[in-house]
Structures are given as C-alpha cells and as structure tokens.
Amino acid sequence: MIRFLQSKDNRFVKAVFIVIIGAAVITMVITLIPGIFQNEATTGDTYATVYPHWYSRFTFTGEQVTMTRVQEVAQQQLQRQKLPDFALPYMVQRVGQQLILQKLLLAEASKLGVEANDEDVRNFLHSGQYGQLLFPNGQFIGEDKYKQFISSQFQLSTADFEKELREGITINRLRSFITSGVTVNDSEIRDQYRKQNIKIKFDYAVISADDLRKQINPSDSDLQAFFTKNAARYANAVPEERKLSYFAFNANQIPGGIPQISPQEIQTYYNAHQAEYQQPEQARSRHILIKFPGGAAKTDAEAKAKADAILKQIQGGANFADLAKKESEDTGSGAQGGELGFARHGTMVPEFDSAIFSQKIGDTQIVKSQFGYHIIQVEERQTAHTQALAEVTPAIQVTLLRQKEAQAEQNYAQALATEAAHNGLAKTAAAHHLELVDTPSVSAQGVIAGLPDGSQVIAKAFTSKQGSEPQFAQTGEGYAIFQVTGITPPHAPVFADSKAQIAKDYADERLPMLLEQKTKDLAAKAKASGDLAKAAKEAGATIKTSDLVGDAGQVPDFGQVGSVAPDLFNLPVGGISGPINAQRTGVVAKILDKQEPSADEITKNLDQTRDQFLDQKREEVFGIFVSTTEDRFKKAKLIQINAKVAKSPDQGL
Template identity: 50%
Template sequence: MIRTLQQDSRFMKIVFIVIISLATVTMVITLVPGIFDNAEANDASVYATVHQPGFLGRFGSGTPVKMTEVNQMASRLLQQQHLPDFLLPYMTQRAGMMLVQRSILKNEADRLHLQVSDDDLRHELETGPFAQYLFPNGKFIGDEGYMNFVQSAFELSRSDFEAQVKSDMEISRLQALITGGTTVSDEAVREAYMANGTKVKFDYAVISSEDLGKTINPSDAQLQQFFEQSKARYATAIPETRKIEYVAFDASSLPGGKPQVTDAEIQAYYNQHIDQYQVKDQVKTRHILIAVPAGADAKTDAAAKAKAADVLKQVKAGGNFAELAKKYSDDPGSKEQGGELPMMPTAGLDPAYAKAAMALNPGQTSDLVRSQFGYHIIQTEQKQAAHTKPLEDVKAEIVPVLEQQKAGAAEQGFATALAAAAKSEGMDKAAAAKGLHVVTTDYVARDGVIPGLADGTALLTQAFTAAEGAAPAAVATGDGFAVFQVVDVKAAHAPDFADYKQHILDDYRQQQVPALLSTQLNKLADRAKALGDLHKAAAEMNIAVKTSDLVDRTAQVPDLGAMNGPGEVAFTLAKGAISGPINAGRVGVVLTVLDKQEPTPDDVAKNFEKTKQDLLQAQDDEVFRVYLGGLMEKYQKSGAIRYAKGSQTQPSLPSSGS
C-alpha cells in the first residue's frame, strides 16, 4: 500500500542540497560521455525500461518491462488472432510496445496521484467483474479458493494479480480524467443513427477490370516497344539461379548405424525432467446443478437450495442419477450426458466443487455443495491423487526423444567430418569413402526445390549466401544432413522477349486497364443519366446489371464489396437516382437506387441512448489515443524509454489499434 510521504523540518535543507548538487551533476554529464548509456541494455530478461521523462528522471532505476511478460502476451495475441507461428517476432514487438505504453500510462497516473488503495482494490473485487467468482452472494470464497481461482484462471500469484488489477484501475482513472470532457450533441446522435440505420436496395452495373484486360490485345510491335521502354523493370526479371552439388544422408547412413539409448541415459533424462511427469489431482464426476444467478437475493437462493435438496432426496432414494441430471440440471454442457464431466484437473474446477469431489470415493454421492454457480449434487466416478508418473510408465515417451537427440548429434558430427574431408579431398572422393554419392542439381532459384531432400530450405538459404566454389558446408535437411557446394552461378538477368511474351502482355494489360476502366465507367454513368435509365445504358454497352438486397452500411455486396467503402454513396442518393462512376479498384460500378428505408423518429428515440454511448466511446477512444501518442513522443524524445539491445531499435508511435 502506498503511504503518504511525510515532510519534516529537514525538507528545506534537502531542497538546497539538491539545487547545489545539480551544478555538479551537470558537469559530470558533460565531462563523462556515455554516463546515461543503457546499463540495462545488456540484461536479457528486460525488454525495455521506462523512466520518468526529464532531467531528474534519468537518475531513477525506472520500471522494467520484463521479457517474460512480453513473450507471454505475444503468445496470447498469436493464439487469440489465430495467426501462424512465424509471425511471433512481429507480435513480440507489438506486445512489447503495448507493455511499454502501459508502463508510461502507469507513470502518468502515479504523477497525477491516481493511485489505488487496498480499500479501493477490495471494493473493486467485491463489486467488479471478479465479484461473481470471489464473492458469490456477497460471501468471500476464502483465501484458499481465492488463490486457486487466480492461479487456475490467470497463472499468477495473488500479489501479482492484485498488482495487475490495481494498475488497470489506475489507468482507467487516468482515461476517465483525460476523456471526462468529451461530449456529443443530440443532433449528432440523431444524424449518426439516421446514417447508420438507413437501408437501400439498388441495381448496379458492373464493369470488371479482368474482363476489360482481356479486350486489350496489342500487336507484337506494341509489346516489343513496351518491353524496350521498360528495360529497368525487366533487368532482373529472371532471378539468379545456382547449380549445387550435395551429399545427403540420415541416421541409417551413420558409421555403426543408428545410435542406441542406454538404460542409464533414460534414467538420467527422467531425473532431469521429473517436473514433466508430475500429475495433479484429477477427478471424473457427474453432477446435477441447480443454478443460482450471481447477486441473487436470499429468497432466490433458498428456493434453489430447496429444489436441490428435493433432487438429492430422489437420488438417495435410488433414483437414476443420469436421468435426474437430464431432467433437473441447469448445466447445459453436461445435462444431456447425464451430468457427466470428463476427467479433469481439480485446479480447473470451482474450489468447493473440487474439494467435495476429491473427498468422495468412486461411486459415492455428496450432500449439497454450494459453489459460485449454485447448488451441486456430485457423484465421483474416478479420481486420481497428485503423483509422479513412474519411469516404466513414461519410458516409451523418453526413448524416442533420446534417440532423436543422439542421432542428431551423431549426424551433426558426421556432417562436420564429411565437410572437412570434402574440402581436402573433393566431394566425390569424400562421399565414396563413406559409401555415399554426390547429386548435382540443375540451376535452381532461391525459392526452388532440391530433389531428394525432405526440406531443402536451409540448404538453399545458405547456398545463396555462399560464394561460387566456396568450401563445402553442412546443413540440416529435415530428415538428416547434407554437405553441399555451389559449383556455378547464373546472375539475375533480363528475359528474351519471345520467352517472356505472356508475362509482358499481362504487365501491358495491367498498365492499360485503369485508364480504360475509368473511360468506360464515365461513359456508362454519363449515358445512364442522359437516358434516365441504367438498364438501357448498360444494355447498349453489353454490361450486366445486378440487384442488391436491402442492405445497411455493415453489409457486403457481391463485386462492390463493403457498403462502408466506395458503395457508401448509395445511402446519399434519393430513390430512383443514378450514381456517378464508382471505382472500386478491380471493378467499376454505376448504381440506381430502387428502395430507401430511413429510420423513423420512434426508431431514433429507441436507439438514442445506445447510439450516444457508442459515439461517446468512439470519441473517448480517439481523445485517449491522441493523448497516448503525445506521451509516447514526449518519453521517446527525452530518452525516458530505454530498449534492451535487439528488442527494438526504432520504436514507432502508437497506432489507433494500440
């Protein structure tokens, strides 16, 4: 808890000492280059350190942004957005920047005395989003339940969780302070709902860039001229290729065969990785839940308890547990399975539920158990106390790992020796001495394929950085190793016209299409307005006309795309009006409005408050984004953000998505 600093009679003395000391410190800064170089830059556990901006802030230790936090957030972002693993480096930088921004916001909140007390924290936990888990029906679940909840839900200690919540509350207070003055007029609310609530249906004529391209058929002379005028464009159109010779092998080619794993090695691996074989308490149960809504009053709670007691009486009288669960249980995830839950770690269950389930022997049924969700009747089917898996149970898992490790090390050593022999004796002689043979590729590009290799990516990457005739080198191939050498290089060069003619035609068409699309689109729009009829104008130009559904601004329309894009003009037109040319890139469109439905005054009134809140939120977000951007610039310019070596060399200002 942050205590209020107490001033005493020494205060003025300290002020004078600081003032006098500043002159000395300034001289030191001037005379000792690099005194403020990043001392923390060499700490691999730190992504960045955030100091207070300004002169005195450079003396403080600053707030570290830990690399573990960055990596954890990056992994979560990757999973949440369903992105491939190769984007992890990008996501790591993004996560690092988000945590740096958070640290800066925390600094500013502290500076403005927005700190959160322990009483504030307790009130938040009792009334905020965590209340239903920690204080069901206003009653604290206890320290043990609290710690279990924090660990299972967030994988944090209690102190770290509370520090995180306090930090979130501080930043929320800061945001409220910064955005407290934002307003939106009633007229703006009405206009926004009228715009967003309007729906249109329209006919639209579509001119396709792809179709137009097919009508562009230049002569060979025109293409030749285009090719000559675009020499710089085609100077390296044919990429560099290389001829490579290599010797590949896997574990089966090793002298003495595939390495064998000994019992002693298996035991040593087991001992070193004993943590991996710890099994937590697990239990398989059936249950009947009579739910109690969060925050329910005593009367509702009592009614649920009475109903649960009646069901329990039926169970103890010999009733079929599964049938009673299907009939009475309020748990939609298990009732159709007769209340059955799979075997699962108790850490993932409500603490009260887990304690009761583990106290029962298989086949036994509990009395009523109160959890955060309501009243349970629990029947334990199977349970497993925490224990360490014995070596004999996991040996089959360990052996392949050790075999792979030993084979990999043996292959690496063999590859190194083979490369050394090839350097002194030549590839052919070195390969023949080991019963292997040399393969020579055709000329292959950097993104090509090496025949006979499971994965030739690493070989190609190294081959395209090696000099022609450089000493043989070893590289992994997915299922083994290869020793390779670059024997010839063909530099990137311009293609022959005849061989590259189709590519040149495609490029020519791509260059000509935008102007042709604009011409045709303007012609269609002008003709449709002159005739007062889009269908007639489209028929004259042999262009198909389509009809949309009744859509709002959130809709997607075939060919035209999102209605909050170029097609948004439809919402500004009156019924029967014809649009001007709408260039959507790959297509051009002219449309005429068939129907237009605007919100009624009643619709506006019903949705007024929600629309107002949405507008205020958007405005608040924009105000706070600009504020954060200014803070970042201030901290960066003053050198208050010190990035660890390699974490980020050129931090960028936050985007609207930050």
C-alpha cells in the same frame, strides 16, 4: 548581457544562466548529433527504450522493452490466433509497437498522477474477473496455488503478472481520465440511431476488373516499350540462383546403428525432470446441462424445475448416461453419457469447479452457473502426486532415443564435413558409400528434388561463398553435406522469355485507371439520363439488385455498404450515386427503396444508443490522444529502437 553576467553582485543570477546555457548546449548536441544516445538501445536484450522526459536521456533512466518479452507475447498471440509460423516476424513487429505504445501511455499516466498502486491490484484480484477463482467464499487459495494458476494461465511469475495487471489498471484509468469530459446530446444520439438503422434497397451496375483486363491487349511494341521504360523495375527480376554439390545420409546409415538406452539413463533423466511428472489434484465427473438462457426452457424457474425432475429420476435409480443422452443440452458431453473426463482446478467455471472438488464421490447434485443448471456426478478424484518411474518409462525411452539419434546424426555430419574439407566431397562420399549429387540452379525459395526437405540446405547455401568449405544441414530425414559450386547473380529477364509476366504487369498498371474512367463515364451517363439500366447496357456492365440492407449489410460484388459507399444512405429514392470503388469492381447504384426508423423507435432505443455512441466517441477521443502522444514522443526523439532490430528484414522496422 555580458556586462550583466560580469557584475559581482549577480552571482546567483549568473549561476542560473550558466545552468540554462549548459542545458541548451547539451540539448543542441542531442538534437544535432544523431545516435548520441543510441548505445543503450542497441545492446543486449533491448528491443526499444522509451524515455519518459527529455531530461531522462541524460540520466539513462528510460523504460526498456525487451526482445525476450516481445518474442514471448508474439508467440502467445500467434498460438491464440492459430496463425502459421511464418507470420511470427510480422507479429513480432506488431507486438513490439504495442509494447512501446504501452510504455508511452504509462509515462503519460505518471505525469497526470493516475497510476495504479499495490492496493488497486489487490482489490482487483479480490473482486475482478479472477476473484471467484483466487478467493472462493472470500478465502485466498494459498500462495502455491496462486503461483500455479498464474504460471499455467499466463506463463508468468506472480510478480510479472501483478506488474502487468497494475499497468493495465493504470492505462484504463488514463483512458477514463482523458475521456471523462466526453458527452453526447439527445440530438446527436437520435441522428446516430437514424443513420445506423436506415435501410436501403438499390440496383447497382457492376463493371468487373477481370472483364476489363480482357480488353487490354498490348502489341509486342507496347510491351517492349513498357519493358524498356521500367528497366530499373526488372533489373533484378530474376532472383539469384545457386548450384550445389551434396551427399546425404539418414539415421539408418550412421555407423554403429541405433543407440541403446540404459536403465541408469532413464533413472537419471527421471530424477532431473521431476517437475514434469507432477500431477495436480484433478476430478473426473459427468453432468447433464439444462441451459438458461439459450435452451428450451423459457424461464429460469422452468429450467430449474426440469433439472430437479431429472435429479429425482437419477436418485430413483434411473441410468445417468441414458438421461444425459436424452436430456442434456450440452450436445458434446451428452452424446458420451455426460462424461467430461478429468479436470484440474481452475479449468471449469467457478461453480462447477467448486462442486467437483467438494462433492462426495458418487453424489449427484444440481449446480447453477452462467450456462444454466448442471446435474453433476463426481466419479473419481486424484490427489496431487508425482507419477512413478514405471508410468513414464516408455515416454522417457522415446525422448532419450530421439536425443541420442539427433546427436549421433549431428556428430556424423560434422565428421563427414571435416573429412570433405580435407579430401573433397567426391572422395568422402565414395569412401562412405554415399551418392554425390550435383543440383541444377536453385533459387532461395526453390526445392532440391533429391531431399525430403532441402530448405535448411538452401538457406545455408545462400549465406555461403562459392568454393567455401563444405557445410552440413538437416534434411528432414538426416543431414546433407554440401558446397556451393556456382552462383548466378540476380538479373533482368530476357524479353522474349518473360513476355507473359510483362503483359500482366502492363495490364496491372493500366487496369485501375481504366476501371476508374469506365465507372466515371457510367455514372455520368446514368445521371444524365436517369436510366441506370440503359447506361449499364451501353457500358457492358451487369445490373444487380440488393436486398434491403443496413449500414453493416453485405452485398455481392460490392462489400459492406456502410464501408464502401456510406453516402448511399443520404440519397433519396430514385437517386443515382457517383462512381464507387468496390471489391475489384466499379459500381454505380440507384436507390429503389429507403426505410428510416420512426420517431417512436428512436425514442425507445435512446438510452441504449447513448451508451454505444458515448463509448464510440470515447474511443475516438482516446485514439486521438494516443496518436498525439506517440507523435510527440517521436518528435522529441524519446523513443530509441534497437539499431539491430531496425535493420532486420524480419522486423520491418
């Protein structure tokens, strides 16, 4: 090989080999030196970097997932799912993983040539789910209204919205491309329908984990041995605690009293926040709804006839509100005489929205939507306008007052903390007629009895050193100025003081094994004798009987049958199951009745089942593709997580 490379007649081949060897060396460096390309993934707003190809790591052309976007989406999902604020770190982790996965799929779509383009986005906006809103009667609503709609609905710029839309279309195309070859035959469909529609009724013997727990009665020597064996587990079982000295004040104790708001300040704030006082065009209306489907009318024609009859009564002088209370199938507005209040453009279904912004004030017309027939009367419309200063002055006064109070409180707290750093907490508290309090030891999850909300004080205290300069934190009704005066590090509990918790841990460890063994013994005895009731009585289990249930049926002390024990559907009548692990119970079941769909019923539902089963198989195939793609990117080290994110306890990464 060396001689070959040294040959004067092989300059081109030599150059090729140099490139190959050079690439190999660089690849070895990347593989063998962890973190060599970590810098770009650990700075700024980057949550993660995804490299589409191995060589893109050389050119630093990775796709960025930003922390800002992860936080935005996580907050939106938190609000949409109505989850508490403390769930945010977990939502951030989940969203981060989703956005990384999205980048991987987009990279694969690019390789396979199935990316969407601008024309695809335009076509979707015209004919997709937003088509009627953005192009009513085929006419674009205009750039300004388009921007307003995207901002209000998605909190995005139009450029970002269209980018995300393009990516969504691309991933859907990728899914279609990957699953295009998936097929199902009639035999599979028939078997699937049969399995989904078998119904069974069964007796089941229940061994309760709570009942078994009562049978676990360790002696003191057993617990002491367990405590000693698990010394590492209990080494820090008692969390760190801290003692504090503090004094606190509220807004009423700030020197100078409550701040005043001048007319000039109100005017300045109003001028600087004009965008907040822009009122879009809106219309106030009322309606009477005759539902179809879902209402009393059996046919569309019957619903339309009833709506026509009500309209004639109104046109003849009948009271709209009285008819709404009597006839409307929208029970919410019907009870209010049909009143819907003011609505902005785009907040109602398209047909209703078009009507209330085009009908004459006072006119009553019938409009059909996906909900049925609406008898609509427009009562008032307001053009887009800016609220006058007089309208919003009270709200501005409240806002400015809160801002000034908050600033005054913070300034006073800072001044007291500075004074306490020179004179000590005790002298500073006395000089300002505030009470100095010494707390007992408090944990990071504890409370301070003398404060309305001591969580911020405790949080700061657990990041401070004992004897460090005084700090301040909000208390819900002002601020506290405090110092850490004592620290008790985490430690093992005294056995005598923690015997109850140790006994619980002891039982928790042994309970699963005991439940498993008891359920196995019960199943073996029941199968040997063929008598589940007798075996259950000997084992101290409770016998219950299910209803006739299918795959999705829920059974008390058991759960969803298809998830917990799918094999039950394969047993014959009289068959006895093996041990089943259910919801904190051990279960053994005996089939009493079994009903399978007939051949005619299967044939009748063949097409519907084919669509459902095909969708299911496509999802399974695409899920495997996604999982394989993710594993491949991970093995090739093409996913770089921000080191700070990875180390953050909040992210769990």
